[in-house]
Structure formats: structure tokens, C-alpha cells
Amino acid sequence: MISSDTGTLPGGHPYVSVGSGDRALVVMPGFGDAMFSGSYPPFSGWTLAPYFARYLDEYTVYVLSRPRGLPAGYDEDDAIASHTAAFEAIAGSSNGVDVIGISMGGLIGQALARREPELVDRLVLANTACRLDGDARSTVRRLERFARERDWASIRSELAVAMFSDGRAMAYPLTLQTAGRFVQPRPAVPADVRRSLEFILEFDGCDRLAAIDQPTLVFAGERDPYFTADLARETADGLSNGELEIVSGAKHGAFHERKLTFDSRVRSFLERTAPKALEA
Template identity: 65%
Template structure:
């Protein structure tokens, strides 16, 4: 890994670079365990290269985990293959996690939305690489009511209208003024300021992955303990989906945050972090 030297505190290590199978990453911390964050669909809509300062930029966001963990934000490769599915995701992510495992005593995975779908498949098919799994606003399948929205995003992706996708995601994520302010900004003065995808087809293929993924048959084989944290107003992975997901897990627990939508992991950060930290402290990583 590439070590980035700046004026940050010497105890705080920050790295950026690329892991096997061309997974871009940014990491921060020097904990003995790794917390690997798998992002959602929005990951496909940026160039795919993390600037050297990224680790320190994300350090405040993940501060509660840095005592025992080194946090890795692990992006998907740019240029996803046609028909990208769970098998492709597991194959490439497993190699990236194996590289991370070489430097740590164990790996916990935090999958956000689409990243949670990939996390489910990883935990089921590569249990030796995942000690504990947190699913943030995710489930075995998207809600029926969200499918039309995702198809609208696919049309926008074909037209390279990234602002429409980002504004739609903001509406689904937030319950406060950001649900109105962000879409307005993104569709107007903010439109030329938004990062562009390195490969526009990645957006379409990520959206298709979300539409087609169904992990129901995987859940009963997931060995690691799983915590699912969602919002009870999430329009993408509604409560009936998250409850059904946890019911199929051998060792699963559910935390539904009242009033939260698809951005509970961000908008209700203090509540989310407290519950995740409690889960990590209470479960045996061995």
C-alpha cells in the first residue's frame, strides 16, 4: 500500500491506491482489525481515483471505529463487465479482501445499500474473509416500490444525466431540508460541479445489479453475525424487506431507526454508529 506523508498526526496513517482486481481504496487508521466499507450505487459515479488526502478527510466520519480498526473505503473497479452480478462481485472483492487480510488480524465488513448486497454474497460464499457483517440500509432484495425508480435511474444513466440520479438518491435518503435543497442544487447551479463517472457503463451495470440481486437463498448459509441497520421509512429497502432478511439469517439482528429513510447511516449517524459499535463489541470476531 502507498503511504501518504503529510502534516497529519503521526499516529494516524492514511493510504490510497488500488488493490487486486483494480479496486480503488482509501484507508485511515492503524487498528489491528480492518473495517471494510462497501459503498452503494453512487460509487460508480466518480472517477475512481482517491486523492492522497482522502484518508484524513474521512477520518472524522469514521472516528468511532478507529480505536480498534483501520477503516478502508473499498470501491468497485472501473469498467465493470457486462452482466456484472454477485459472482463477479464476490470474485473480485474476495481478492481485494485477501490483500487487506495480510495486514490485519481480521476483517469486519460494512456494506451500504448495493454494498450490503455484495456483503451478503461475500459472507455467504467467502465466510473466512468476513468476521462480522453490518448491512446499512440494505436487504436481500430491493422493495417492489423502488424498482420503477431504479429503472428511471437507468434511463437517466443512458442519457448521462447524473444530476437526476444524484437528486433522486438525495430524495430517497434524507428526511430533512436536504431532501429538497440537494436536488434543487444538483439540477441547477451544481450540475457542472458534479464528478463524472470514469466509465458511464458502470452506472448502468450497478443499477442492473441492484435490480437483479436476490439473496434469499444465500442468507441461510451466512455464518458470520450480521447486524442490519435501516430506516423505518426507507423507500428502497423498506421494513418488510429488512425484517424478512434478518429472519432468514442464522445469526442476525435488526435495528430500525424511527423516521429515517435510505440515508439512516448518514443522517442518523450518532444512532447508527452507537448501534454498530455495540454490535462489534458484543460479538466474537473469532
């Protein structure tokens, strides 16, 4: 029977889980995680079950939010300290942990795989790379300004344009800047938004990719303006055991907008790279 749970893991990480599989699949969300309260309502995992249906035969899926109230100067050391505590709790109740790191979550995921390799069996880097593209830095600094002004609608509008290659790139910003301003969720800790953006700007793991030994899939959008196709190639090439999938025409939301493609590619990757203990 599929189960669902919510709560807070060690390190202060809110989470929602769904499934009853022996293995854990930890989904580490992108920057947008800082834009809502981080408190998951009871049984919210049931609403996620259809979204993660392709994985529930084998996994218990955890969506692992970052702590609310990030410290000033939040950096890789801070992220590793809290995520290690959360992952140790998850690993203690599962038969291995695989990770899907999305955007900012992928930056932290690759650092965790490198620095705490016993906690991560396999890694999927979705719409992320070893660093932010140089041409995107001015855009992220503009998002920082919006964060200081607490202009959440403008941040979400820019993200929608960057993420979607279909009509949502036009429809979502229009809605967000009009009636949507009154109903969209507010960050629990506004400073977390700016500190998350600062983390993205400062992170650069390109010269440390070879230290990631785990099988790793880099899944990218051809038109992603933040983590470009070229950066995705550089990331996959620098990994000790990396694979690359670039989705034609897709942008920063390729993992979601092209979800059938994403799920098929991820399942194939996980099945082909199954740990020996699972193959026996």
C-alpha cells in the same frame, strides 16, 4: 499514530484507508460509488478520519470502491471474484476483517460472507436487504434511463429525495438541477452506472440468508423506499445469527443522516460479538 493511504487493491479496487488498528473494517459503498472517478487523492484518508473516529481505536478503516469498467452483465460472480482478491490482500495485513456494506455494497457484502466466509468475521448491512423492494423497481429503471442519457444530476436528485428525511431532500435536488450541474463529479466510466443498477435489479439472496453464519446487524430506515423496513425484518429473520435495528422516520440515508445512532449501534454490535481470539 494514525496513518492514511490510497491506491488500488487486487481485483482493480480503488481504496482509501485511515487508521492504524490491528483489525480491518471494510466499508463497501452503495450505488453512488459508480458516480465518481474512484481515484482517491493522496492523504484523502485524513479527511475521512473524523467521520470514522468512533472506530479508529481498534480498526484500520478501508473504503473499498468497486473497479472502474465493470463488465457487461456484471453479476454476483463478477463481484465475488474481484472482492475476494481485494479482501485477501486486506486480510493478509490485519487481525481479522469486519464489513459494513451500504445499499449495493451490502448486497455484495452478504454474498461475500456467504461464499467466502473465511474473509468476513462480522457483517453490518446498512440500508440494504436481501433484495430490492418490488415497488422500487420502476424507480430504479427510471434511474437506468437517466444513466443511458448521462443525466447524472437527475440521478443524484432522486437519490437525495430517497436518502434524506430533512430539508436536504428539497435543497439538494434544487441545487443539483441548477448550478450544481456544472460542478458535480462525472463517472469515470458511464456504463458502470447502468451496470450497477442492473446488478441491484437482478440480485436476490433471500433464499440463501441462512447460509450466512457470521454475526450480522441489519440497520434500516423506517421509510427507506428501496430496502423497506419489512424487507429488513425479512432479512434479519432469515439470517442464522442476525440482529435488526430500524430507525424511526429515517430513509435510505439512515446510516449517514442518523450517524450517531448508527455508530453507537454498530460499536455495540461489534463489541458484543467480538471473535474469541479478541476476547482472550
